[in-house]
Amino acid sequence: MTTQTTPQTLRLAIIVGSVRGGRFGPVVARWVAAQAQGHGGFDIDVIDLAEEDLPLELPAESPLAAGESYPRPPEMAQLTERLAAADAFLIVTPEYNHSYPASLKAAIDWHFLQWQAKPVAFVSYGGMSGGRHAVLHLENVLIELHAVPVRTGLSFPMYWQNFGEDGQPTDPMSFEFAKAMFAQLAWWGDALRTARDRVPYVA
Known part of the structure; x- marks a missing residue:
């Protein structure tokens, strides 16, 4: 007889990558957070x-x-603690000039151990590509930092046409893709946390 154990709740950090004026990122992030909930x-x-x-x-x-002795500014301490506490990440990013915002690169480059052996999912938005160029670049960077990008993500091409005034995607399949993405993120999050607890990760 096989005994199944219930995974513990995972700490998920949803990172809103855009900092520009008039950004759409918080709208996407609110919807994503509701799906995660x-x-x-x-x-x-x-x-x-x-x-x-x-x-x-x-x-x-x-x-x-x-x-851990990396000399970060004191005002960055809370961000570092929040990243370190996460078991999994979800990055919400726009696409600027076929890549992702400088704000995201800065947040990533100021840290190292905080990303290691943790899964990362992506929700992107943009023009015709839906932000996929940004995600491809982020995957390369985060693999270098020993994070684990998951296969399933979400992209919203022409996002200004594909979100309603209520902040919800107009395509009902977005909700199904979100379920699949969070199922993968939860699986990897639980598996990698179990592995980190059993054997310290070596970069």
Whole structure:
């Protein structure tokens, strides 16, 4: 007889990547957070990078060499703690010039251990491509940092036409894709947390 155990609730950090004026990101993030809440397996922390101090000038020492002693500005301490506490990430990103915002790159580059051996899903929005160029670039960067991008994500091409005034996507399949994405994120989140608890990850 096989005994099945119920996974513990995962700490999910939803990162709002855009900081520009008039941004649409918070609308997408609110909808995504509601879908994550409906999944039932996540404790959700929405991290809006527009509310964070993210200097573009990095210290001379790399975070890989310095580990936890990496010299971050004191005002970044709470962001670092929130990233470290997460079991999984979901990044909400627009596409700027076929890539993702500088705010996201700064948040990523200021950290290293916080991303390791944790799954990352993506919800993108933009013009014809729906932000997929941004996601492809993010996947390459986060793999370098030993994070684990999941296969299923969401993209919203021509987002201004595909969200209603109520902040909901007009395509009902968006809700089904969100369910599939969160199912994968929960599976990987639980598997990787179990592995990290059993054996410390070595980069």
